[in-house]
Amino acid sequence: MYQHIVLAADGSANALRAAKEAVKIARLSANTVVNIVYVASFDNARAEHLHSASSESLLLERRRKVATVEQLLKEHHISYKVTILKGEPAPKIIQYANDNQVDLVIIGSRGLNGLQEMVLGSVSHKVMKRVNCPALIVK
Template sequence: MFKKILVGIDGSAKGDKALEMAIGLAKESGAEIHLVHVIPWPNLPNVFPPGAIAYVPESVIQDLTNELKAKAEKTLKERLLKVEEAGVSGKIKVLEGEPASAIVNYAQEEGVELIVVGNRGISGVKELLLGSVSHKVSQLARCPVLIVK
């Protein structure tokens, strides 16, 4: 059925549940799993106060970006071990940008047939104002999206 499945990995328990679901689907269909983590650049939420980034030296921004990439790669490699232990082939990719758009663009470029993401549980007014990555992915994607609660 599916040959390529993308799983959005953010290091959360919800993301791990999405990965478990994707592994089960991949085993049934013989699919390859693409594990993707997105560094939300240039907005870097919760790192700098609004407007402060204009006053941060380029070297500090580069160091922070390198640190975030290293942490993301470590997280993805840990999840890739779970994929491989289940007898499924996989690959990892760290992306930068707005998370939903980066996930959807990667999926299109790689010919992904299913996107699996966890639901972080944002609801009500908060989701209306901020949106959620899973909701945005489901609206932008050109392939099926499975949102795991």
């Protein structure tokens, strides 16, 4: 089954729904590791740096955004790790998944309608089109 799952998380309700699906899949194999990937986008990173007292508080704030997902994985005894990346979310998730021999990427959908997705391009849509492994988008 899937040994290495990347779960993209940003602190949203969609990310939590994606985490619940990750739990279902990860429970199928005792050897599965879920890697929670949080990407601090350039726009958010600038604001976070201005408002943080130190680099430690900045890291704690970013970890807080994935704390609910971490708690869910802990409750279900799922092995996991957290990776925090900086940059644009879609390209960073794609690069991470393609560079680390990931078996499955799970990501929440923003729920955009077709026109908005075509014009703007959602993170989940970009990830799904460009990763070299299966991808699951959770609504």
